[in-house]
Amino acid sequence: MPVSGLPPYDDSNIFARILRGEIPSKTVYEDEWALAFHDINPQAPVHVLIIPKGKYCSFADFSAQASEAEIVGFTRAVGMVARQLGLETPGYRLLANLGEHGGQDVPHYHVHLFGGRPLGRMVARE
Numbered sequence: 001m002p003v004s005g006l007p008p009y010d011d012s013n014i015f016a017r018i019l020r021g022e023i024p025s026k027t028v029y030e031d032e033w034a035l036a037f038h039d040i041n042p043q044a045p046v047h048v049l050i051i052p053k054g055k056y057c058s059f060a061d062f063s064a065q066a067s068e069a070e071i072v073g074f075t076r077a078v079g080m081v082a083r084q085l086g087l088e089t090p091g092y093r094l095l096a097n098l099g100e101h102g103g104q105d106v107p108h109y110h111v112h113l114f115g116g117r118p119l120g121r122m123v124a125r126e
C-alpha cells in the first residue's frame, strides 16, 4: 500500500527497469537489499545512486512501509558503498530528493552519494 496521499509505485520508472536488467547501469555495488550505480549525469567527481531493491516511491514511502530488515540492509549498503569508494576520510554527502519541492524526478526511492571534492554549501541559494 502506498503512503496516503502519494501516488502508487510505477513499475515503468527508469530505476525499476535498471533493477530488472532492462536498462544498463554502471554498477558499483549490489547486495540483497540495494543496488548502487553511477549517476548518468554526475554533479560531482563521485556521484553514485543507491536504490533499495523493494518497490518504494520515495523516502516517505520507504521509511513508513519498508521492513526493519530492508531499512537496516539498505542503510548498511549506503555506508558500504561510501566506504568502498574511499570517501569516509575526505567525507561525502548523502541526498534524497522527495516530491516537487525536493526536485525528485525518478519515483523509485534513491539516495545520491556525492564526493571527490569539497562540496560547498548544503543547499544552493536561489
Ligand code: AMP
Pocket (backbone or CB within 6 Å): 014, 023, 025, 038, 039, 040, 041, 042, 049, 096, 097, 103, 104, 105, 106, 107
Ligand atoms: P532525482 O532528481 O533525485 O530523482 O534524481 C534522479 C537522478 O537519476 C538524476 O541525477 C539523473 O541524472 C539520474 N538518472 C536518470 N536516469 C539514469 C540512468 N539511466 N542511469 C543513471 N542515472 C540516471
